[in-house]
Amino acid sequence: MAENKLQIALYWGAACGGCDVAVLDTNEFILDIAAVADIRMWPIATDGKYSDVEAMEDGELDLTIFNGGVRNSENEQIARLLRKKSKMLVAFGACAYMGGIPGLANLTSRDKILDTVYVHNPSIENGGHIVPQPQSRLDGKVLDLPRFYRRVYRLDHVVDVDYYLPGCPPQPGQVKAVILAIVKGELPAKGSVVGASEVALCEDCPRTKGEKKIKRFYRPWEIMADPETCLLEQGILCCGVATRSGCGVRCPNSGIPCRGCYGPLPGVIDQGAKLASAVASIIDSKDPAEIETILEGLPDFTGFAYRYGVASSLLQRSYRQ
Amino acid sequence: MSFEPKIVGFLCNWCSYTGADLAGTSRIDYAPNVRIIRVMCCARIDPTFVLKALRDGADGVLICGCHPGDCHYSEGNYKMMRRYPLLKKLLADFGIQEARVRLEWVSASEGQRFADLVNDMTQRVRELGPSPVRMAQATDMAER
Numbered sequence: 001m002a003e004n005k006l007q008i009a010l011y012w013g014a015a016c017g018g019c020d021v022a023v024l025d026t027n028e029f030i031l032d033i034a035a036v037a038d039i040r041m042w043p044i045a046t047d048g049k050y051s052d053v054e055a056m057e058d059g060e061l062d063l064t065i066f067n068g069g070v071r072n073s074e075n076e077q078i079a080r081l082l083r084k085k086s087k088m089l090v091a092f093g094a095c096a097y098m099g100g101i102p103g104l105a106n107l108t109s110r111d112k113i114l115d116t117v118y119v120h121n122p123s124i125e126n127g128g129h130i131v132p133q134p135q136s137r138l139d140g141k142v143l144d145l146p147r148f149y150r151r152v153y154r155l156d157h158v159v160d161v162d163y164y165l166p167g168c169p170p171q172p173g174q175v176k177a178v179i180l181a182i183v184k185g186e187l188p189a190k191g192s193v194v195g196a197s198e199v200a201l202c203e204d205c206p207r208t209k210g211e212k213k214i215k216r217f218y219r220p221w222e223i224m225a226d227p228e229t230c231l232l233e234q235g236i237l238c239c240g241v242a243t244r245s246g247c248g249v250r251c252p253n254s255g256i257p258c259r260g261c262y263g264p265l266p267g268v269i270d271q272g273a274k275l276a277s278a279v280a281s282i283i284d285s286k287d288p289a290e291i292e293t294i295l296e297g298l299p300d301f302t303g304f305a306y307r308y309g310v311a312s313s314l315l316q317r318s319y320r321q
Numbered sequence: 322m323s324f325e326p327k328i329v330g331f332l333c334n335w336c337s338y339t340g341a342d343l344a345g346t347s348r349i350d351y352a353p354n355v356r357i358i359r360v361m362c363c364a365r366i367d368p369t370f371v372l373k374a375l376r377d378g379a380d381g382v383l384i385c386g387c388h389p390g391d392c393h394y395s396e397g398n399y400k401m402m403r404r405y406p407l408l409k410k411l412l413a414d415f416g417i418q419e420a421r422v423r424l425e426w427v428s429a430s431e432g433q434r435f436a437d438l439v440n441d442m443t444q445r446v447r448e449l450g451p452s453p454v455r456m457a458q459a460t461d462m463a464e465r
Contacts, residue, residue, distance in 0.1 A: 268369075295410070
């Protein structure tokens with residue numbers, strides 16, 4: 001361990017691994033990181049045990065980059081441990097920032113999830129009703145597993161977070177810029193969203209925008225979309241109007257509608273509600289029955305509008321009894 | 322003690338708020354459960370307002386605007402007319418019972434209608450019981 005090197009840890013909670021890949025996608029820059037920093041823990045790429053982190057002094061780490069949401073007690077335990085050992089904690093990616101894709105599970109229940117995964121699943125022969133338990137005993141031995149929470153939380157539901165870096169995953173250019181800013185100490189106020197813009201995606205989207213009036217919604221495969229015109233104007237549901245820019249407009253530039261992974265705009269507390277407000281307003285009808293028919297073209301609006309943000313929304317989860 | 326629902330009412334300034342005012346000046350007796358928030362137009366009612374009311378402890382949300390065709394700003398209430406069914410879908414996906422959120426058109430002359438509407442909504446929400454949202458978010462955090 002060299003003197004004056006930045007001490008960093010990277011960790012994943014409930015995540016897919018894509019955020020770690022986004023760090024690796026900075027290509028040779030990762031070698032520059034290694035030159036200025038000691039990576040003390042990074043489960044996907046290096047060795048490093050929880051006990052090593054536990055043995056550290058409080059605040060010994062300069063920076064922890066935490067991706068993934070909090071789905072179980074292990075995620076929370078390690079989030080708390082790393083928070084204690086780190087001077088700075090960055091919520092990295094849509095899951096740590098907003099709960100992300102795993103947060104969609106908040107629209108169902110813990111029991112239904114366990115049932116679908118372990119019991120009533122076409123490819124599973126359960127042979128009973130066996131689902132993971134926090135503690136199992138067999139032949140006098142005890143096995144402890146992390147507790148599977150009732151719902152998904154975002155990182156700052158369980159620990160204090162210094163900065164948020166949105167994206168699913170964050171764009172490598174933004175990752176690089178943020179890491180450089182941290183090394184140089186050029187950071188905005190605590191609690192800021194970094195590595196992103198302050199305007200809606202539409203501001204940066206090069207597609208031509210006119211007056212929006214929608215008579216029918218299309219799934220992307222139902223229509224040959226014009227490559228120059230706003231996707232929403234063509235009836236393809238796009239989250240751009242309700243999403244923070246900063247990704248480089250990668251999806252609409254590839255002909256795919258924005259999925260909202262950079263989260264809500266500054267000052268907005270519920271991304272899905274904003275999208276609902278914007279999208280519904282431009283439906284071209286004054287007849288309630290026709291409006292209903294047009295809205296049938298959006299079979300899972302909630303899942304689309306809150307793809308990354310259920311855990312972070314005002315309602316946060318389902319209240320179905 | 323019997324449960325008395327707390328209902329947040331978003332009323333447009335020009336028709337519905339005036340209608341509610343008429344109910345008052347006509348001395349019509351009706352349920353005191355609706356807390357009225359006056360907005361200039363029902364188009365101003367972002368779905369966020371409704372969700373936030375529910376999150377912060379409202380048991381129901383009543384939205385009132387001018388009858389279609391009567392909007393002071395000509396088109397504002399059509400925006401609400403379009404948002405409402407999408408908001409209902411969204412609330413259903415979050416497991417919020419349908420009767421907790423309601424949109425009705427109330428004109429400035431419909432004081433009696435407003436009073437009847439409030440009585441009806443209050444009764445329906447009373448039957449549903451308290452909204453689970455606020456309590457469940459608190460217990461989630463505690464049980465984690």
